[in-house]
Amino acid sequence: MLVCSSKGCRERAAYGVVWNNPKVHTPERRKVWLACPDHRGSLSDFLSLRGFLIEVLPVESLGERDG
Structure with missing residues (x-):
């Protein structure tokens, strides 16, 4: 089971x-924090405020380049 970060x-x-x-x-490096529905917004907001957020995807859509 993948657990929220x-x-x-x-x-x-x-x-x-x-x-x-x-x-x-x-620039091509893609780090990933995992999020449950309750923490998706707070984790995204934290990264967005710092200019680090690239995108938010369903875990099923994460690929080999993510991580």
Whole structure:
């Protein structure tokens, strides 16, 4: 079972929050935090405010390049 990345959450992940820190990662690097429906917004907002968010996908849509 894929588990949400939010601190202390043990719920099943339904989304992949795809991000990249351009100060640390090359442009093609895609990091992923997993999110349950309850934490999708807070994790996405955290990354978006920092300019790191690329996209949010259902976990079934994550590919080999994500991770």
